[in-house]
Amino acid sequence: MLAAVACGGAPQRSGDVALYLDESQPLEKRVADALARMTLEEKVALLHAQSKFSSAGVPRLGIPEVWCTDGPHGIRPEVLWDEWDQAGWTNDSCTAFPALTCLAATWNPEMSALYGRSIGEEARYRGKDVLLGPGVNIYRTPLNGRNFEYMGEDPYLSSRMVVPYVQGVQQNGVAACVKHFAVNNQEVQRHKVDVVLDDRALNEIYLPAFRAAVQQGGAWAIMGAYNKYKGEHCCHNRYLLNDILKRNWGFDGVVISDWGGVHDTREAIFNGLDMEFGTWTDGLNWGATNAYDNYYLARPYLELLRKGEVGTEELDDKASRVLRLIFRTSMNSRKPFGSLCSPEHNAAARRIAGEGMVLLRNEGGVLPVDLSKVKTIAVVGENAVKMMTVGGGSSSLKVKHECTPLEGIRAAVGDRAGVIYERGYVGDVTGDYNGVVTGQDLSEKRSARALIDDAVAAARRADAVIFIGGLNKSDHQDSEGADRLQLGLPYGQDEVIEALAAANSNLAVVLVSGNAVAMPWVERVPAVLQAWYSGSEAGNALADVVFGAVNPSGKLPFTFPARLEDCGAHAAGEYPGDGERVVYRDGIFVGYRWAEKENIKPLFAFGHGLSYTTFAYGGVESDRTSLTASGKLRVRVDVTNTGSREGAEAVQLYIGDEESSLPRPVKELKGFEKVRLAPGETRTVTFDITPDMLGYYDDAKGAWVVEPGEFTAYVGAASDDIRGRVVFTLK
Incomplete structure (x- = not known):
């Protein structure tokens, strides 16, 4: 055993042994030993950030920092110490795994375990201690811009799929931080809206996946949500954090605030928060420089302690939880080394993406495309060429490579057929987020009418047509910080699809999105494939399915409504609330539960998915x-x-x-x-x-x-x- 470092702080007895450094000792004995050696100032320092993504350790005792990274689809690129701008590293690219909607659509816990293990290896290799994911908020409305980061509308499906992910990440000595706890189901007014719902809906619909992550998955961290519940912000919410999470569920890990989700020192002290990040910043561009000592759980907390206005019981509990996290992660000498951008991770991303794609419709066997019977394939749509790993909010990534759908199709076809491409419509020509730039030139000089005419001409010359559209990760699409404005497809895509259907009956529509969309053309299109955001191997995985190397087996993790009014969240007209409150009048009747209660026929039902x-x-x-x-x-x-x-x-x-x-x-x-x-x-x-x-x-x-x-x-x-x-x- 190693002797404790005696360079300050609590006095050391002669021959005193630092049990906290001995990994053969029980975890709780190590936590208690380390806590007893710490000063008041050192305990408080554990509880708040020291940079955008790290918190301090205890250098005097050899206890290291905690480093967090955004997920849940890949490891975020490095940013500067006190800024959101990129650090400019050349070795912080990652593998982008499919969005969690795609993972949930596999309906296969084995894929979730593969996903968690693989992304955990990348986090470990990059020296991260906490992966800020996965997300398991319930899909309540198809307008929620962040649905693509979650696991669908059903609490049982989400519960089954989150547990292997958490376990896979944590076997690498990296904590999974399950988010956003709780009832964070819209981005509109997300920092202040007070969610009003009954305890029945809370327990039956919105909490089960979190509970499974804690009690079955053994999650080491939970992230609070931005919104309020029962009038208190969820990052310091007595009922959610103290009563339910810690007391009822026996959670022994840390509650981490969402970045900028803390609003009051006393509430943070007494209402269950353990680690504070991102205060005085909206997560993007404003706030005080090097303000970490001014955080609610920093100097203001320390001053209350020194004045005797608050006791140390809560402090010791918080510090103990952070120490427990550190011993499980950064001070775990037995964790594997991890790996980054490996062939195995690319293969995992491709396999998960292929298994998660959902064949919604396939009249006449249009899919798979038989390359022995076609000479020319027309690919139409901006999403065939637009990179989708950049953008969307905190899950935006810097990838080593991204195979676009058009690239994947051309690689699979080879010289067996000709592939012609037409854009068809113009969506978002930008390609940058938080300093990561795709480098794609998506500028376009043709008019909307000319784009459609050119696409139709190509379709008429082709034996098969594949339209690749959907949403993207721009504001008011699938993106953090803003909800969608409509259920329908943006950028005039419906007109493009209608024109293609009239030009060639051998048409397959591929939708790249993390949300349901309206399909007024669905009866005129023989094949529809939901392809999700599929990560680094998106194009190859799509080609696997389109040409039959992979037989699709995905099932929808949420309902595709025919109309927005068919959703319980919208039927009563209460979404998104009045700016201060939003009332969940649909209660327990979310998704297919609402449709069946009201006898509403969905466009495509929960659990639907065809095969070849x-x-x-x-x-x-x-x-x-x-x-x-x-x-x-x-x-x-x-x-x-x-x-x-x-x-x-x-x-x-x-x-x-x-x-x-x-x-x-x-x-x-x-x-x-x-x-x-x-x-x-x-x-x-x-x-x-x-x-x-x-x-x-x-x-x-x-x-x-x-x-x-x-x-x-x-x-x-x-x-x-x-x-x-x-x-x-x-x-």
Whole structure:
């Protein structure tokens, strides 16, 4: 063991041993030992930033700094110590992984584990201790500009997918910081809007993924949200942080503020915040230089302590949590070395992207494009050439390379066919964010009419047409800080698609976005593919699917509504609130729950996704007709690949309560399993149903309630594609 450094601070006894340096000692003993050696000033210094992305350690004791990095799709490039401008490094490029909407669309926890492990390796290699991600805020409205960073509308799907991500990151000795806790579901007035919702919706819809990340994933950090809840900012919210997160869930990690999310010293002291970052800056361009000693948890806190106006109980708890984080990360000598921009990471990004793409429509087998039967392919659309890893807010990246869709298509086609490109429309010609510049020249001299005419002429000459459009990461698209202004496609894309459909019936529309969009042309377009923001390997992954090297198996993690008014958040006209408050009148009825309650047919339902093969479901059976309070009921179904090629199907289990005392959704997702089948192969998929899966939160009682009565288990390929059901009774 090493002796403690005795150059100041608390006096050391002769022969005193620094237990905190001994990794063989229990974690809590190390934390207590280090805390006992620290001065008041050293404890406070642990709690606030010393630069844009780091906090101080305790140099006297050999305790290092904590370095954070934005995620959740890749490791952010380095910025200057006290500025948001780029540091100008040449070795801080990263692999961009697909957006989390794409990951959620895989419906495959194995892909989440691969994602977390891979991005954790990149963070570790870059010397980061905390990865600011993943995000698991619920997709409540398709206008939320930050939906692309989250895992969809369903709390069960998000819970299943977040846990392997967290575990994968943290096996590298890097903390996953799950965000944004909580009810951060819009960017409009995000710094001040007070979210009003009942405790039932909070517990059933908006908290389960966070709880899973903490209690199942063992997350070491949680980031507070900008917005208010119950009148208090979420970064220092007594109910969310003290009562729920730390007391009820037993969270032993750190609560980190979002950058600029702290507003009051006393609330920060007593209401659960542990580490403060970004105060006096909007995250972009204003604030005091080197203001870190003036942070709410810096000198103002220290002065209150010295005056005796506040005690040290909260201080010791906060400092202990930060020390625990440091011992798990920066002082963990057993963590792996990590790797950056490796072939394995590129392969992982490509695999996840391909598995997450969702085939929404495919009439007449337009996809995959058969290169033995086409001589010319027309590719149309700005998103075929525009880089998508730059922009969108804090998840903007500096990549070593980004394969665009057009590049991926041309590489896959080779000399087997001709590929002609037409832009079709002009969206955003810029290509820079926070000092990272794509270097693309997207200037355009042709008029909108000329662009369409040229695209139509190309379509008429081609055997197959692939339109690649959607959204981008500009303001009011898919971007932090601003919500979308409409459900429809921007930049006149609908007119381009209509013209292409009239010119060539062999048309596939590929949508690059992290949100649902309106499709007034959908009945005139035979094939629609949701391709998401797919990261460094976007083009190669898209080509894999378009030409059939990968059989699509993604399923939608959120509902595509036909109209904005079909969403619960918009039906009552309360989104985005009055600037001060927003009331969640839809309650627990979010996404498919609202659509089924109101008997609304969506454009594409939650869980929907097609394949190049077909799957047949046998009869759904259960091993019993009743379930006891301590028992288990098993539901099984045979699934057969009835097509001519291998494919994967995400089999989904929903449960509906037929006799509830309180209103409940028609059905709720309670299980899924992805099975890969060869042609003609059959596998039996089983789901175990236990009583804890059947409960609801009674906000009048402040508790989860499981009522006896009749339930229905639904098994299907999507929320609107149920292939069989069984009825059972809970006794």
